[in-house]
Ligand SMILES: Nc1ncnc2c1ncn2[C@@H]1O[C@H](COP(=O)(O)OP(=O)(O)OP(=O)(O)O)[C@@H](O)[C@H]1O
């Protein structure tokens with residue numbers, strides 16, 4: 001089969017050009033070409049298309065091959081440039097190579113041309129791969145640095161936001177819902193929620209979120225999310241869904257994947273201000289090692305693919321280069337924070353998946369997310385529970401080093417009738433537990449605490465009481481992997497900052513289940 005070759009030919013003689021094309025065709029290339037013979041036309045040619053190679057005559061009337069080389073190198077450093085000339089002398093040839101040409105071939109010896117082209121195409125491919133690798137390394141380094149920063153800040157920040165949110169909710173519970181004060185409390189709570197949303201996004205970008213993975217069916221998620229989105233997409237956007245009926249399940253955190261989907265759909269919407277088509281597709285795919293290698297260190301095997309395509313404005317390469325950077329946005333101030341895609345890439349990475357994007361200015365954009373397929377039946381996405389929160393009279397040990405959070409959680413639970421024993425760190429928690437062992441029905445442990453962290457503290461407490469009901473609360477965790485392992489074994493994790501209803505519901509749920517709980521190791 002002929003190899004496709006896009007050749008930009010700088011040549012004044014039409015005859016020589018035809019001769020060259022026939023050599024290339026006989027050599028097994030299916031050539032798409034354009035012939036130019038002056039600087040202006042060369043500039044236009046370079047703009048117009050993507051070329052695999054530039055083959056240039058050395059001296060043409062009014063235009064020198066070296067000038068052509070300068071123009072090409074200014075535009076594209078990578079494309080192989082080969083001189084083909086009848087008049088080139090050794091000295092000229094050496095100068096040409098110095099100026100950045102890959103090789104030169106004497107017109108009388110065209111037999112040499114084919115191996116030269118073959119070699120240059122191969123080397124260009126290697127250069128491209130190396131560049132891509134270097135770009136990935138740079139990106140990973142940037143990721144790592146930003147991740148550390150974001151994670152560190154968010155840990156403390158989450159506690160503060162959590163406390164604000166909790167106090168506002170407690171205030172709300174104490175005033176009549178139509179009172180002026182209720183509006184003030186609601187405003188405080190809503191702003192705190194917004195702040196919480198921002199830290200969540202930053203943490204997702206930094207891959208410091210604690211995942212709560214479940215076997216899920218992405219079709220179900222797409223259906224639910226698009227129903228939610230339909231209103232905000234507007235009537236000018238036609239939504240089309242192509243969902244594979246036999247889609248495999250995937251082990252993922254539903255709320256995180258929902259965030260991925262929402263962010264991609266919002267971007268698609270923003271890219272189509274005058275309307276267009278939004279296509280969401282799911283498929284089963286098998287990824288091979290070569291593809292995986294090009295996209296980080298994902299493992300080959302069965303994946304589920306979800307793609308979000310739009311017919312919007314598209315992106316040029318300069319934009320594409322930067323879209324995953326946090327705070328990179330082309331939207332007007334106030335319209336976008338530039339965290340959407342940074343979050344998407346963080347989440348997909350943390351799930352061990354692959355994110356791919358294709359875009360063309362004026363035509364549209366396609367984002368593809370690949371998540372590993374899993375065995376097992378899909379679980380429900382969320383348990384809807386609108387029933388009022390029930391309290392109880394059990395005794396709960398709460399260990400939390402942040403005083404504001406501790407007081408807030410304590411107040412919430414005490415107002416529901418529970419008896420609370422507070423502890424200020426892991427060690428204190430273990431001591432308190434030893435003193436009140438028989439009374440304590442449940443422990444609520446912050447994961448990161450001074451002296452002894454929540455996980456180790458729980459290990460000590462549960463030695464004498466296997467199956468002791470526990471809720472780990474965590475904003476960001478360096479123990480992410482350990483915690484995720486506990487979560488898959490059934491430990492309850494409460495993501496900080498949490499609202500009073502979340503806390504109360506999880507506590508009741510767990511206490512109701514206690515007794516039938518398997519021990520967690
Ligand atoms: N589907 C798309 N079509 C065209 N451009 C896109 C698309 N998706 C993203 N972009 C470009 O990438 C930029 C970054 O996207 P990202 O989602 O990270 O931030 P944002 O949408 O600008 O703000 P935010 O999502 O935080 O509200 C966008 O500003 C836009 O220029």
Ligand SMILES: [Mg+2]
Nearest residue numbers: 263267340341
């Ligand atoms: Mg966005």
